[in-house]
Amino acid sequence: AKATGRNRVAFFEMSMQDEVEERLSIERDLALAIAAGQLEMFMQPQVNADCKTVGAELLMRWNHPVRGVIPPAVFIPVAEESGLILQLGTWTLHQGCQALVSLASAGHDLSLSINVSPYQFRQADFVQQVERAIDQSSADATKLIFEITEGLLIENVEQTIDRMREIAALGIRFSIDDFGTGYSSLSYLKRLPLFEVKIDKSFIQDIHDNSDDTAIVQSIISMAKLLRLRVVAEGVETRQQADFLIKSQCQVFQGYLYDKPMPISAWLYRQAG
Ligand code: C2E
Ligand code: CA
Ligand code: CA
Ligand code: CA
Numbered sequence: 090a091k092a093t094g095r096n097r098v099a100f101f102e103m104s105m106q107d108e109v110e111e112r113l114s115i116e117r118d119l120a121l122a123i124a125a126g127q128l129e130m131f132m133q134p135q136v137n138a139d140c141k142t143v144g145a146e147l148l149m150r151w152n153h154p155v156r157g158v159i160p161p162a163v164f165i166p167v168a169e170e171s172g173l174i175l176q177l178g179t180w181t182l183h184q185g186c187q188a189l190v191s192l193a194s195a196g197h198d199l200s201l202s203i204n205v206s207p208y209q210f211r212q213a214d215f216v217q218q219v220e221r222a223i224d225q226s227s228a229d230a231t232k233l234i235f236e237i238t239e240g241l242l243i244e245n246v247e248q249t250i251d252r253m254r255e256i257a258a259l260g261i262r263f264s265i266d267d268f269g270t271g272y273s274s275l276s277y278l279k280r281l282p283l284f285e286v287k288i289d290k291s292f293i294q295d296i297h298d299n300s301d302d303t304a305i306v307q308s309i310i311s312m313a314k315l316l317r318l319r320v321v322a323e324g325v326e327t328r329q330q331a332d333f334l335i336k337s338q339c340q341v342f343q344g345y346l347y348d349k350p351m352p353i354s355a356w357l358y359r360q361a362g
Pocket of ligand 4: 238
């Protein structure tokens, strides 16, 4: 029993070390990825109840030369812990603004949702960065939606609200992403300059198997209605989920049922309208 115990400990330590090395190697490679042109922006359509595409979410992809495509769920946390997210975030803002301009000139009248990390948002010069990206691209700021998470609201709430107002004054709208997975209270929400809440896909996936999730989704929608916020459901995969959401008066839908995220070039070739 003793030997097994020791082995188990040894094994545990090995995998911990592997994990640390893995992280460091991702961090090293990520630091070079932007300059090496390995990062790419994909976009996933957002549709209304009539299935008309009204917007898109910008989602980052990393084409690693050896490992292949590394998902953002793996590299965004590393980027946030290492500080590289600031560089990635600035790049994303510029990419997003350029994408919006290209889409508009190809005849696509869409909003574009950009994920903004709390680390990025809290930078002293974040507002100036946003202004620069808009000025340099001449993008229409009123088409931009910043997706922030409830994590941003844990500290310095007053400062966060002030900054959100400054950004909203540029014409940019705000969405609370992964809604329902954090701790925002109604009283917070009504103080924020918000346009939208986005129901996390974990709730959508179990709508039909889990009565708690059904209730959560319905109460998020009625709360949003009360606060006059638009509701987006992410991770919609089945017709059944979509029908339930439409019936519950959700307004915008995003998920594999409609389309997967695709490269911006694929959008530009698509028929507008
Ligand atoms: P998120 O913001 O919650 O984005 C939704 C995720 O759900 C995306 O994963 C999307 O590809 C995926 N998805 C869309 N439809 C479906 C569906 O029908 N079923 C399922 N199972 N999944 C669906 P993705 O692209 O892997 O991104 C993961 C997370 O990485 C994002 O979660 C976001 O938090 C982060 N992320 C992605 N791009 C960026 C970025 O440019 N900046 C920042 N800060 N974070 C990003
Ligand atoms: Ca998002
Ligand atoms: Ca989510
Ligand atoms: Ca998220």
